[in-house]
Amino acid sequence: MITADSRERRDLSPAQEVSVVLVIVVAAVALLAGLAANRFLRPRLMADDDAGMAVKDLVGPLLTLTVLLLAFVLVTANGSYGKAEVASRGEARALDQLAEIAEYAPAAEQKRIQADAVCYARAVRTQEWPAMADDGSGSAAPSVWSTDLRHSFRDLEGKPVFGMLIAADNKRSDEREERLTQATASVPSAIFWFLLATLTITVVALGVCLPRRNNRGQLITLTVITALLTTTLCIIRDVDRPFGGAINVDPTAIAEVERQATRDFLTHHKLADLPCDDKGIRRSV
Template sequence: MVLVIVVAVLALLAGLLANRHLRPRLITADDNEGMAVKDLVGPLLTLTVLLLAFVLVTASGSYGKAEVASRGEARALDQLVETAEYAPAAQRARVQADAVCYARAVRHQEWPAMADGKGSAAPSVWSTDFRRAFGEVQGKPVFGMLVAADSKRSEEREERLTQATASIPSAIFWFLLATLTLTVVALGICLPRRNNRGQLITLALITALLTTTLCIIRDVDRPFGGIIDVEPTAISEAERQADRDFLINHTAAELPCDTDGDRRRATT
């Protein structure tokens, strides 16, 4: 970091010194002629576009990983429910009920929290209960399959929570905003003062495009909140299937959680 700053400053000083002392010896024409402001705006605009494109690709990659993790978690949960069919009746019912409650907790509590880059402790209540149920079938062939499916679910959830946090540091975002501002101002300075309707419209369009790109970057970098977000469609489907399997031999009243995935309080 320090090296980059030092080299940039030295390059700027070298350019200014060359302009002051070397240029008069090389140029014989009028010294007032040279690069105009509009000649310097071109590279600045190119730099701004390249930076926005690079950061947009990075943010899009984070969004894609979040969507893949969400689907992977739902598939692992569905596999866990299907594997529980090979367990004894008591453990099968417990795992299926916990799967329904886990999916509800993810959908109703953790999903809204991820809009702010946070998680929720509610799903962990049911993942802990998974392991307790697994302990009751330890030593049986189904034990290894249940543990493998739950490990996959845990990994996908961890990846989902990781992608919920912004992948682009705030410093980079503010740098992009400053670069955009400087570019637009520089373009405005280069506009003619008269007969400039076409140029004004073009500047407005360029400003709108650059601003929209930056807004998209900001939105996509937070894949679980905003306009472009990952919906809990996959986990909702996993919940529906787990609920269907559980209700084959039980009633909804036997589920240990409410509709939001919170554990029911014991009634006397």
């Protein structure tokens, strides 16, 4: 499970602080050197003081930089989305395997393990999934049943089924941890706002370069470019939180495991024997 401490933002190390300061200083010195060269050196090298790069010549590299940055961040966010989907399916498979292995356990332990598997799946689907969609955090509800699962394994220690159950539960735990890790934003807020500022500057610069007359085609092109860049940034924001938004990972796999585990449990027991309600919350005794 991902704790609050593991998600806490860490301060920059001294080496990182030096690197950041060095980059800022070098960039500032380069800008001042360029302005000084334009002011003092250029008149000696060029007779025509009006010759040089126009604003439109500078917009091209700016547009290229914006597109490359958006593409790079989109690939990063999409990778996080893919990992979240894989982890969700892996967790469901591990839970399904755990419930199936319980068939080889004695009757009392089999009932407890299969019941815990059903309740765990319900808690993940109804409690943890909405929590991840809201703020990227997890829920304590599934941990109640994962803890109860480990307690039920103690009575099986020394039996052949014990090792298989431990392996399946460890796999389930690892996949859940990966799912919770990917639920948090992989693109820092500072980078997102930097991309938004870069997009704004690019669009404004393109607008400055448009002709004032007979510019219908250019206006349409600028509108299309703005729409495409904005859509890309919105997709990055949405995909970066894979469990909330329009493009999200649904709890389909865990819901299917819940259905199968419930079916297997009801083969030998009644629905009232489950220690949890339909939301995975423990019933009061």
